[in-house]
Amino acid sequence: MDNSHTESKMKTFRARFLRDNPDLTREVLKIQSNQRGAQDIIEFDRKTRKKVYALQGTTFAFIATSSIWISNWYLAALAIIVLGTFAMPYIRVFMHSEFHWGLGGTTLERRWFRNFISLTFSVPQRGYEIGHRIHHRYDNDFSNDGRPRDPQSTYIFARNGSPSNPFLWIIYYAFLFQHMVLPYLVVKNGKNTDIASYFFQLSGIISLHVIIFLYAKEFYLLIYLPSTVISWFGSAIVLYMMHDVSLEGISSHPTNNSASQFFNWFGDNDGFHLEHHVFAGVHPARLREVHDIVRDNIPDKQILPNHYATEFFKRHVIGGVE
Numbered sequence: 001m002d003n004s005h006t007e008s009k010m011k012t013f014r015a016r017f018l019r020d021n022p023d024l025t026r027e028v029l030k031i032q033s034n035q036r037g038a039q040d041i042i043e044f045d046r047k048t049r050k051k052v053y054a055l056q057g058t059t060f061a062f063i064a065t066s067s068i069w070i071s072n073w074y075l076a077a078l079a080i081i082v083l084g085t086f087a088m089p090y091i092r093v094f095m096h097s098e099f100h101w102g103l104g105g106t107t108l109e110r111r112w113f114r115n116f117i118s119l120t121f122s123v124p125q126r127g128y129e130i131g132h133r134i135h136h137r138y139d140n141d142f143s144n145d146g147r148p149r150d151p152q153s154t155y156i157f158a159r160n161g162s163p164s165n166p167f168l169w170i171i172y173y174a175f176l177f178q179h180m181v182l183p184y185l186v187v188k189n190g191k192n193t194d195i196a197s198y199f200f201q202l203s204g205i206i207s208l209h210v211i212i213f214l215y216a217k218e219f220y221l222l223i224y225l226p227s228t229v230i231s232w233f234g235s236a237i238v239l240y241m242m243h244d245v246s247l248e249g250i251s252s253h254p255t256n257n258s259a260s261q262f263f264n265w266f267g268d269n270d271g272f273h274l275e276h277h278v279f280a281g282v283h284p285a286r287l288r289e290v291h292d293i294v295r296d297n298i299p300d301k302q303i304l305p306n307h308y309a310t311e312f313f314k315r316h317v318i319g320g321v322e
Contacts, residue, residue, distance in 0.1 A: 013139070013140070013250075013252075013253045013254060014139055014253060014277065014278055017252065017253060017278050017297070018278070021294075021297060024293060024294060024297070027293055028279050028282065028290050028293055028294070029279075031282060031286050031289055031290060031293075032279065032281050032282045032283075032286070035282075035283050035286070038285075040285050040286075041283050041285045041286075042104065044268075044283070044284070044285035045101075045102075045103050045104040045105075045285075046104070046105075048094060048097060048103055048268055049103050049104070049105050049109065049113075051090075051094065051266065052091070052094050052103065052113070052117060055086075055087045055088075055090055055091055055094075055120070056087075056091070056119065056120050058082065058083075058086075058087040059083060059087050059088065059120040060120075062079055062082070062083060062087075062223070062224075063212055063215070063216070063219070063224070066212075066215070066216035066218075066219035066223075067216070067219075069219060069223055070216075070218050070219050070222060070223065076222055076223055079223045079227070080223055080226055080227050080230065083223070083224070083227035083231070084226065084227035084228075084229075084230030084231050084234065085230065085231070085234055087120070088120055088121055088122075088227060088228060088230075088231035089121070089230075089231040089232075089234040089235045089238075090266065090267060091117065091118060091120055091121040091231075092118075092121055092123075092128075092231075092235045092238075093267040093268055093270050094117060094268065095117055095118050095121065095123075095125055095128050096132065096268070096270065097268045097284060098113050098114070098117050098125065099125075099128065099129045099132055099133075100280065101283050101284070103117075115197070115200065115201055115204070116201070116204060118201070118205075119201075119204060119205060119208060120208075121228075121231060121235075122205050122209070122228050122232075123178050123179075123182070123205075123232075124182075124197075124198050124199075124201035124202045124205065125201055126186065126190070126194055126197040126198040126201055127178075127182035127183060127185070127186050127198050127201075127202075128182070130182070130185050130186050130189060130190055130194060131151075131152060131177070131181070131182050131185055134150055134151070134152075134185065134189075135150050135152055135153075136277070136280055137150075138150040138153075139277065140153055140155065140243065140254055142155075146159050147159075151177065151181050151185070152173060152177055152181075152239075153243070154169055154240055154243040154244060155247075156169070156172070157169060157172075161246060161247035161248050162246050162247070162248075163240070163243065163244050163245065163246070166237075166240055166244070166312070166316045167316075169236075169240055170233060170236040170237060170240055173236040173239065173240070174229075174232040174233050174235075174236045175232070178232065183198065186198045209224075209225075212224055234309060237308065237309050237312045238308040238309060238312075240312065241256060241258075241304065241308035241309075241311055241312050241315075242255060242256055242273045242308065243255055243256070244256060244312075244315070245302065251299060252274065252297060252298055252299055252302060253274050253277055253278055255273050255274040255277050255302065256273065256274070256302050256303070256304050256308075256311075257271055257272055257273055257274050257275075257291075257298065257302060257303045257304065258270075258271030258273070258303075258304050258306070258307060258308050258311070259271065259303055259304065259305050259306070260304075260306055260307040260308075260310075262307070263307050263308070264288075268284040269284040269285075269287040269288060270284070271308075272284075272287040272288065272290070272291045274294075274298055274302065275287050275290045275291050275294060278294070
C-alpha cells in the first residue's frame with residue numbers, strides 16, 4: 001500500500017501552511033497576540049456563558065415539566081427535537097470553547113463550567129478535553145504503518161487517503177470513542193487530578209440520569225434518553241463533516257469550514273474550523289477576522305455552504321454532491 005499521502009504530507013500540513021505563508025501568519029499572530037483582557041473577547045465570552053445557561057436551562061425546564069411532554073406523542077416528538085437536535089448537542093460546541101479558552105465569569109461560574117458544562121450532554125468534560133488535546137497534537141498525523149495517531153481521526157477505518165465510511169465512524173465516535181476510548185485515554189495519559197476529575201464529572205452525569213429516571217421514568221425512557229443518543233449522533237455528524245476531506249490532491253489543511261450563519265453566530269464561530277486548526281490559539285471571537293485573511297488559501301470545496309448536518313445529508317444520504 002502506498003502511504004506517501006499520509007506519511008509525507010499529513011504530518012506537515014499545518015507546518016507547511018505556516019511556512020509557505022509567512023506574511024499571512026505574522027498578520028494572524030498579531031491578532032492573537034493582543035487577546036488577553038481584550039474587551040471584544042470579554043463580551044464574546046459573556047454571551048457564550050448566557051448560551052450555555054440557556055441550553056442547560058432548557059433541558060432542566062423540560063425535566064421539571066416532564067408530565068406535559070409525555071401527555072401525547074406530538075409533544076414528545078417536539079421535546080425530542082428540541083433536546084436532541086439543539087439543547088444537548090450545542091453544548092458540545094461550548095465544551096470545545098471551554099477547553100481551549102475557558103468561558104470566564106466569576107469563580108463559581110468557572111468551576112461550574114470546568115466540571116459541569118457537559119452535564120446535559122452526558123460526556124465528562126475532562127475526557128473530552130484529553131481526547132481533543134490528542135486531536136490537536138497529532139492534527140490528523142499518521143504513524144509509519146499508515147494508521148492515524150489520533151483515535152478520533154476520520155481516517156481511522158480507511159487506508160487510501162479517503163475518510164472512513166461515515167456511518168461506521170459516527171457509530172464508533174458516538175458510542176465507542178466517547179464512552180470507552182476516552183476513559184482509557186484519561187487513565188493512560190491523564191494525571192491523577194485528571195482521573196479524579198473525570199470520574200467526579202461522570203458521577204454527576206450518572207446521578208442526573210438516575211434522578212430523572214426515578215423522578216419521571218416514562219419521560220426518561222421515551223424522551224430524555226433518546227434525545228441524549230440523538231445528540232451524540234448529531235455531534236458526531238458535525239465532527240465527521242469537519243474532516244470529511246479526501247487527501248488526494250489536497251492543497252490545504254484537511255478540514256472543512258461551514259458558512260452557516262446560524263452555526264457560526266450561535267456556535268462560537270466553530271464553522272471557521274480550518275482557521276482554528278491552523279491557528280488554534282486564536283480566540284473564536286477573532287476567527288472571522290482570521291478567515292478574511294486566509295480565505296484565498298482555502299479551496300472553495302472546503303467551505304461548505306450550509307450547516308455541517310445539512311451538508312452531511314446532501315453528501316452521504318442523498319448523494320451525488322462532491
